[in-house]
Amino acid sequence: MRMVLTMRLITIILFALGWISSAAAESPAAGATVAAAKAGFVKEQAISGARKLIGWKDDHFFVAKQDASIDEVDHAGRKVLALQAKDSKGSLILKQAEAAAVADGIIYVADSENSQIAMFSVAGKYQGSFGAKRGGFFGGNAGVELSSPQGVAIHEGIVYVADTGNGKVQLFGSNGVFLATLEIDSSPDNKDAAEKKLPYKLSEPTDIAISGRGEIYVLDANDGLIKVYSLNGKYLKHLPANGKALAFSLAAEGVYVADKDSLIVQRFDYRDNVTYSFGAKGEGRGLFKSISGLVAGRDSQVYVGDSKKGTANIFRAEAGVALETVPRPASRISVKVLSVIPVSVSKMAWNGKDTIYAVDTEKESIVILKNGVAAGEIKVKDLRPIAVAVDKSGALWALDKNNLRVVKLDESGTILGSIGSKGSKKGQLDDPTDLAIASNGDIYIADRGNNWVQVFNSEGGFVKAVTKGMTAELDEPSAIALDPQDNLYVLDKGRNTVTAFSARGEALAEFGKGRGGAADLVKPVALMATQDEVFVLDSNQVRVFSTQGEYRRSFSARGSAPGELDEPLAIAAKDSTTFLISERGNKRVQSFATLYKPPVPEQFAAQGAVHAVELRWAATALPYIKQYQVYRSGSAGAGFVRIGSSQNNQYVDQGLGGDEQYYYRIAAESYDGFEGASSGAVQGTAQKFSPPVLEKVEVEPTPWQIKMSWKPVDPQYLGAYLIYQKEGETYTKIGEASVPEYTSASLKPDSRYTFYISTLSTDNVESEKFAVTASTLPFNKAPLEIDVLKLSDIFSNTYKLYEDNGVGRIRLTNNTDKIINSIKVSFVLKNVMDYPTEIKIEQILPGKSEEITLKAVFNNTILTISEDSSVQALIEASYYENGAQVVYGKNSTVKVYDKHRLTWDERGRYAAFITPKDPPILNFVRSVATQYPDAKDPAQMAAVVFDALGVAGLTYLADPTNPYQVSSGKTDVVDYIQYPRETMRRKSGDCDDLVAIYSASLEGLGIYTLVVEVPGHMFMMFSTGIDADADGYTNNDLYVIHKDKLWIPVETTIVGSSFIKAWELGAANYYKWKDKGLTILDVHEAWSTFKPASLPESSQATLDVSVKQIDKKFPGDLVSVLKISSQTKIRNHLRAIEKNPADMDAHLQAAIVLARLGDSSEALKYFDKIVAVEPKNAAALNNRGNIFMLQGDYAAAQKNYLAATLSNPEDAEIWVNLAKSYKAVRNMKKAKESFVKASKLDPSVKNKYKALSLELLNAL
Known part of the structure; x- marks a missing residue:
């Protein structure tokens, strides 16, 4: 509903006073008498420089000042805002402000001397005027001219003006469009008033206000009467009945009227009854020497202006009954x-x-x-x-x-x-x-x-x-x-x-x-x-x-x-x-x-429903109607309160009390927010909920109980479901339920029973009873029944998995009519478990079940099973009844596969066969790795291991019964996988066997591996530890980028061939199948579930493979790997050198990388180039010395170290290196001198090189 502050919903104050600034008078004059009043006196408030208080907005007031300006002030008299005083030409906008009203962000001011209504924004900016000869926003000759207007009010987009000089009320649109003269004289509705000689005509209207119900109150100064009209000008009444009004103000609870002679303020309710009065002539507190206007503000505060005292008296009135604004009359457009x-x-x-x-x-x-x-x-x-x-x-x-x-x-x-x-x-x-x-x-x-x-x-x-x-x-x-x-x-x-x-x-x-x-x-x-x-x-x-x-x-x-x-x-x-x-x-x-103000909705009717009233009215084709407001009351004549709105022609008022009467009115609302006239009141009675008879009841019997369930009724109105049994003609209630089911327990097996079920609504209305006849079942089951829901076969290679995940599930069912407490369930697989696992259940209710996971802790003998075997599983559930133990058992059979078995439905299970810590594998790998102390790169170590396996005689041999290319595609086939120690002993294996031994070998050296599967085949790849470049460099698809690192794929089935060939073939396979079904198994992630098998101790001899054998069989293989790795690692440095051949820092970094990889000869070339360009480059000289030291050329090393100390004598590390070179040729004197020099430059080298320090500094 549009909330509009009617132009002065509370009438403006008519101060004609020259107030002075002074403290508020708080004590009455001596000898003054105070008239009894029902409004509590608060205080007197002086306002400086005011000529007249002309209006009210929220909790503030508009004061017309002596210089023709207008201030907005608060209750303490402080100025909050000043309205614009002059127009763009410098002329005064106002000359004699009489009244002000506010609506929709516009302040309307009646100016009697200019005979116009001026408009201002709520920020005080002038917006134009209308009503005068020069009226309108921008001037012009108006066809309707106001004469000394003294009152203004706003009601639903219409400006009502008390046109004092013309003796009329004029109506304008919100920005000055002339609408009409209030039809007081011409209205045929006033013919009766004329015949009765009632004072319906206006002579000198000086103030105007509109009530919340659309009644127009006009003060006629000629006869001192406040005359009340409908919105179409029909005379309704006048007040006061006795005396003459000097000023008035409308409030929600009534009309405040100041009497011209006695200065008593009376409050009339909207039925014209005087509810109380206060004030009178006098000098004291709460008394007036004059009344220059009054305003009823918010919170029952009343302000009375006294021009002779120069104050405003503030009262707080008793709360009254507020005017009911519904029904609303038809308003003007x-x-x-x-x-x-x-x-x-x-x-x-x-x-x-x-x-x-x-x-x-x-x-x-x-x-x-x-x-x-x-x-x-x-x-x-x-x-x-x-x-x-x-x-x-x-x-x-x-x-x-x-x-x-x-x-x-x-x-x-x-x-x-x-x-x-x-x-x-x-x-x-x-x-x-x-x-x-x-x-x-x-x-x-x-x-x-x-x-x-x-x-x-x-x-x-x-x-x-x-x-x-x-x-x-x-x-x-x-x-x-x-x-x-x-x-x-x-x-x-x-x-x-x-x-x-x-x-x-x-x-x-x-x-x-x-x-x-x-x-x-x-x-x-x-x-x-x-x-x-x-x-x-x-x-x-x-x-x-x-x-x-x-x-x-x-x-x-x-x-x-x-x-x-x-x-x-x-x-x-x-x-x-x-x-x-x-x-x-x-x-x-x-x-x-x-x-538009929408017309009254037609064909309005109400229809009672369950705890609701359904409202309907005729649909309208009027396009400006946005929605309908709905009002409700407990009586037809008063008390209507808005309860909701509807955008169509119906509304359902829900959640009402059953069998109660309600009255409704509706009103249409436009898109502009204006509500039309209210409809007549219609009556509707909300019905109680009468629950229906149950249609069908489902029965689930057991030997000791009968469970009944049925279609639920509307839960909103459900009180309870009542269950009866009948003896003769008497029904006895045996229970009730809040849900649509009920179980009658403690019954006799194989017996017939009849129950009667009804529904009780929240309105205490009970439905007819529905008869249900059923029989309990004969008792032919164990009181505690064990059902095996699932019992899985066991793969011994992942036996630890069953400790957490279990081997199956069972269900225990209580078939009795009593609670079974403290149930112990035990489970054991004979020969492979040392002790049964036990589970305790606190209780199982009658007819209820509990599902349990069976967990198993196996002993190590499970790994000695050499053939797939069937093992007996024993499940027992026991409890005590009357002090005696009751035991129920269930036997079943489980197949235990030997440690080489798996199925490919869970591919992560394969990780259990990769055993990097198995001694036969670890010993072999370390025996090979220790022979290559200079192989520090993962790719070099991987090549050494692969070539060593070839020298040891490992070959590829497909599984004759279930080759990988067949078994891997069938998830229900049990496949056979060798452990790496067995592949090493047998020196042959399928592709999955060879991936397992090679992956285990590399993992034993700390190299991260992944298993790669493509349709019908398996190979692997390992991490080089090299970060992948942003440009996606893979060295012509030799490398694979995975998780931002470079990886090397290896085809293990060609073991016995060179590592380079296995690398090339692995890379080709990877890119062939990359987007055609290739999958990757992360061994480390799989180990979190399928841990590597703990195999029994082995006396298997470590294969003896020597460097000579490897170099003889695969000459140049390691060098090739070194060159590829070197070029990959220094790639970015080479690009920098290509871009700037004089970039010696790039040369230095490339040389350092090569040296660390063990490619000393290539590294020396870069250091030589740096020294040729920069002979005093201490870093290059020092690193050249390091290479010569590694090569055993100590004299050359000393020469380079000495040159480095000359270039950078403050670098302690160079002096340490020089000391080491002297020590290598047993020149202890010079070694000591060099180390002492280093210690003086950096004392921390003594701790960093503690052994060298003890050896040299203690030498004579």
Whole structure:
């Protein structure tokens, strides 16, 4: 609901005082008497420099000051905001502010001396004015002129002005569009008041306010009465009954009235009863020497101005009963200006998107208006447009006065089609004046020369002619309009009437003449039709009728201000609420919006439902209705409270008390937020929930109990399900349930029982009983039943896995009618388990079950099983009953596979066969590795191991029974895998056996491996530890990039060939199958579940392979690997050298990498180049010395170290290296001298090289 602060919902204060700044008076004058009052006196507040307190907003007040400015002040008198005092020309905006009201962010101020209403933003900025001769936002000659207005109020988008000098109440739109004079004198509803000689007329209205229910309160200073009117001007009542009012203020709880003579303030409720009074003439606290106005603010605070004291007295009143705002009366419709376009045009048409087409009769062109400006022009030779229209597709049509035709145009002016010709026959035109297009594409043309309206289809074919209205032939049809239903409205200028026709051409209504008053047209020039209204442009104003011709309202007046009209020419609709008017006098187009107040919804009815009331009403076609507000009360006359809203024509009020009556009203709300009149009250009674009889009950019997279940009823209203048994004619309740099932326990086996089930609702209504007959089962099961759900075969190579994951599951079921407590379950596999595993269960309820995982802890003998064997499994469950142990058992058989077996359904199980810590493998690998102390690179070590396995005689031999290429693709086939120690002993194996031994060997050296599987084959790859470059370098696919490292794939089945060949073939296989089913098994991740097998101790001899044997069989293999690794590791340094051959740092880094890899000769080349370019490069000289030391050329080493010390004598490490070189040739004296020098440069070298220090520093 739109919450609008009615213009001074609380009446403004009428201070006419010259206050001075002083402290608030807190103590009464001596001898003063204080009148009894029901409002507690709070304090007196002085306000400096004020002339008059003129209005109220939130918790602040507007004060008109002596210099004609206005301040917004708080309760303590502090200025919060100053309204703009002067306009852009430096002139005072206000001269004599009398009243202020606030709504929708605008402050409206009544200025009696300027006879206008000025508007300000809530930030204090001037927004324009209206009502005076120069009224309007930007000045002009107003057709309606205010005279000394002293009051202003806002109600639902309408500004109500107490026009004191004219003795009237004038109504304006929210930004100054004149709407009407309140119809007090002309209202037929006031005829009875006139006959009774009631004081219904206004003489000198000085203040005005609107109640929350839309009643207009006006203070008439002439007779001192506050006169109350309906929104249409009907006189309702006046107050006070005795005395004369000096000031008044509206509050939610009533009307505060100050008496002119006694200065007593009385509060009337909205039934005109005096609820209490306070104050009186006097000098003391809470008394007044004068009353210059009063305001009832928030929180029951009342402010009384006293001009003679120069103070405002503040009271806190007792809370009262607030005015009920429902039902709401029908409110008036308002109009506001949206924009002004300075262009001189006549008839217009809107394309439904962003463009207005308008006729410029002087230039004989069509103007294109967009975004408020002329954006273009359509001008066609020999075309004189006088009217335009847009069809449903957006195409433009123009009525051509020169050629008496209608043409279809594009925006370039090209004629796309033409209809009509000169003449008086059907399909011909004589003096066409207007054009309209129906939703089906039919074209309507008003022809004043032939006195008819002709209709053509979009292809130009004649459809029909409309010639006669309700009572006479058309005389001078000058303008036409179509509503959204394609009903036709014809303005007959010759007869000053409007005739409505159906889409079929039948005359429906005629209006505009003969009814008298505002309903009669004077000089109509154009018209427009909406869903339910017809707008007629007539004599500088717009008259609005219903589509049946009932006069509804008028608005605007002659003038040049926005919202005023001067010689209007045409009116055109944009949508359901906005429209355009063009003017000749002001040479402009104005855009307006109608602020509709929706009508009362029709056919409103209520229907009781379960704990709810269903509301329905007639659907509406009015496009400006957004939603409906719904109100409820416990009585028909009062107490209605909003409970919700609906965007369609129905609403369900749920969660109500059963069998209770409620009353409802609804009101439609527009998209602008205005709520229309409330409907009449309708009554609805919420029903209690009467639960239905159960339809069907499912029965699950056991020997000791019967479980019954059924379809649930609505849980929202369920109280309980009641279960009965019957003895004779008497029902005995044996239980109740909150869920749709019930179990009757402790029954006898093989017995018949009958139960009766009913439903009790939350409203205490019980359904009929439903009979259920069932029998318990005979007792032929064990009291504690053991069911084996799953018992898996066991792979001995992963026997530790079963300690956590278990070998299967069983289910224990309590088949008795009693709880079985403290159940112990034991499980054992004979011969392979030393002790049974035990599980304890606290209890199993009658008829319930528990599922248990059977875990197994195997002994080491399981690894000695050489053939697949069947082992007996014994499962026992025991408990004590009456002090005696009761035991139930279950036997089953499990197959235990020997340690070489696996199935490929869980491929990670293969990792258990990779045993890097198995002594036969570890001893072999270490015996080989120790023979290659210079092989420090993973690739070199991998090559050494692979070649050593070849020298040892290992070969590839496919499994004759289940080769890998067959078994790996069948997850249910049990495959045979050798452990690496067995492959080494047998010197042959399938691809999976060879991957296992090679991977185990490398893992034993700390090299990370992965298993690679492709369809029908397995190989492996290992990590080089080299970071992959961002450019994806793989050395022509020799390497594989995995997890940002370079890996080397190896084809193990060609063991016996060189490592380089196995590398090349492994890489080729990898890239062949990369996107065709290749998968990778991470051995380390798999080990977290399938740990390497712990095999029995072995007396297997370590294979003896020597360096000579390897070098003889695979000459140059290790060197090739070294070269490939070297080039890969120094790749980035080589690129830097290629880019800058003088980059000696890149040379140095490359040489260091080569030296560390053991490629001394290649490293020496780089160091030599550096020394050739930079003879004093200490780093290069020192590293050359290191290489010579490794080669045993100690003299050359000394020479390079000495040269390095000369280049960098402060580097302690170089002196240490020099000491080592002297020590190597037993020159202990020079060795000691060099080390002492190093120690002086860096004392920490003594600890870093502790052995060398002890040997040299203690030498003589």
